[in-house]
Amino acid sequence: MMSEIQALISGNIYAFLIVFTRIGAAFMMMPLLGDRVIPTNIRLLIALGFSLVFTPVVWPLVGQMPDSTALLTLLLCKEVLIGAFIGLIARAIFSALNTAGMVISYKMSLANASMFNPQMSEQSTVVAAVITMAAAVLMFTMNIHHILIAGVYHSYSLFPPMDDIIINDFAVSVADAVNESFIIALEFSAPFIIISFAMQLALGVIARLIPQIQVFFLGIPIQVMVGVITIYATISMCLFYFINRFEGYFIGMFG
Numbered sequence: 001m002m003s004e005i006q007a008l009i010s011g012n013i014y015a016f017l018i019v020f021t022r023i024g025a026a027f028m029m030m031p032l033l034g035d036r037v038i039p040t041n042i043r044l045l046i047a048l049g050f051s052l053v054f055t056p057v058v059w060p061l062v063g064q065m066p067d068s069t070a071l072l073t074l075l076l077c078k079e080v081l082i083g084a085f086i087g088l089i090a091r092a093i094f095s096a097l098n099t100a101g102m103v104i105s106y107k108m109s110l111a112n113a114s115m116f117n118p119q120m121s122e123q124s125t126v127v128a129a130v131i132t133m134a135a136a137v138l139m140f141t142m143n144i145h146h147i148l149i150a151g152v153y154h155s156y157s158l159f160p161p162m163d164d165i166i167i168n169d170f171a172v173s174v175a176d177a178v179n180e181s182f183i184i185a186l187e188f189s190a191p192f193i194i195i196s197f198a199m200q201l202a203l204g205v206i207a208r209l210i211p212q213i214q215v216f217f218l219g220i221p222i223q224v225m226v227g228v229i230t231i232y233a234t235i236s237m238c239l240f241y242f243i244n245r246f247e248g249y250f251i252g253m254f255g
Contacts, residue, residue, distance in 0.1 A: 012055075014062070014065040015055050015058075015059055015062045016051060016052070016055045017076070018062050018075065018076070018079055018161055019051045019054050019055045019058060019062070020047065020048065020051035021076050021079040021080055021083065022079040022080070022082055022083040022086075022152070022155070022161075023047050023050050023051050023054065023083065023152055024044075024047040024051075024083065025079070025080045025081075025082075025083025025084045025087065026083035026084070026086045026087045026152050026155075027043060027046060027047045027050075027083075027087065028043075028083075028084070028087060029083075029084050029086075029087025029088050029090070029091055030086075030087040030090045030091060030148055031090055031091055031094035031136070032094075032136060032139060032140065032144070032145045032148065033046065033145055033148060033149075034087060034091075035136070050149065050152075054152075054153060057153070058153070058156045061156045061157075061160045061161065061162075062161050062162075063160075063161060063162040075161060075162075078161070078165060079161060081165070081170075082155060082159050082165065083152075085170050085173070085174070086151060086152055086155055086254065088174060088177075089173065089174065089177045089250070089253060089254075090148055090151075090250060092174065092177040092178050092180075092181050093177060093180060093181050093184065093245075093246050093249055093250065094132075094135075094246065095181055096180075096181040096182070096184040096185040096188065096242065097128070097131050097132045097135050097185075097188070097242060098117065098124055098128045098132055099181065099182065099185035100128075100131065100184075100185040100186075100188035100189040100238075101124065101125055101127045101128025101129070101130075101131045101132065102124065102125055102127075102128050103185065103186075103189040103192070103193070104127050104128075104131075104189050104192045104227065104231075105125035105126070105127040105128060107189075107192045107193060107195075107196040107223070107227060108127065108192070108196075108223055108224055108226075108227030108228075109219075109220045109223045109224060109227075110125060110126060110127060110224065110227070111125060113125060113126045114126065115129050116129070117129040117132055117133075127231075131235070131239075134235070134239060135239055135242060135243070138239055138240075138243065139243060139246075142243060144243060144246065144247060147247055147250055147251060148250070150254075151250055151251075151253070151254035152254075154254050155254055158254065173253070177249075177253075180245075180249060184242060184245050184246075187241070188238050188241065188242055191230060191234045191238070192227065192230055195226060195230055196223070196226075196227075199222065199223065199226055200219075203215045203218075203219050203222075
């Protein structure tokens, strides 16, 4: 009787450890849930809470505890890799906002105006910081973080703990996510690129027709003004477009 109780307790601890390893690694890399603006102890509690919820559900997929310490260590390392892979995919797509914000800043002549971006945990342009923070608030409002959590849950069907993983497929998926991120960033900033090109063309024509006008002196204020107007007119549409692309890509990847 005591041996059965000990086996049950050790099996519960093993299953919880396996689940917590993957969820903790995923939440560490993910946007929204893993941002550094969230205190470390809060992130740890979130990971522990979801691990307690997921453990009974994914128990049949966890399997039996390995007999040797080496196999257990290898299994934990594999779970860390899978969790980091899930978080990295989400982080790569979310970084499209920072790339788009930097492109917009250059087009508005505001590239030198920088501030700390809490969503990216680094210095970035003011426009990029504002866009990423606005997107984070909107994504929480639309419950996009539920999709991230569901992606971690569905990963147990895609990558069961006892199955082998193919590193090459992971590398290809990450490269594809980075490629998709740049495409989204280009499409997000497309209105600003087109309007900036048209404005630069107009200033060039004015400089040729009226050489007395200092277009370089007038160009920067006009760029800033036109950029602000463009942001006001298109930012809501662009943010909803990004969220739809983010949601579609993540659901397509992890179900």
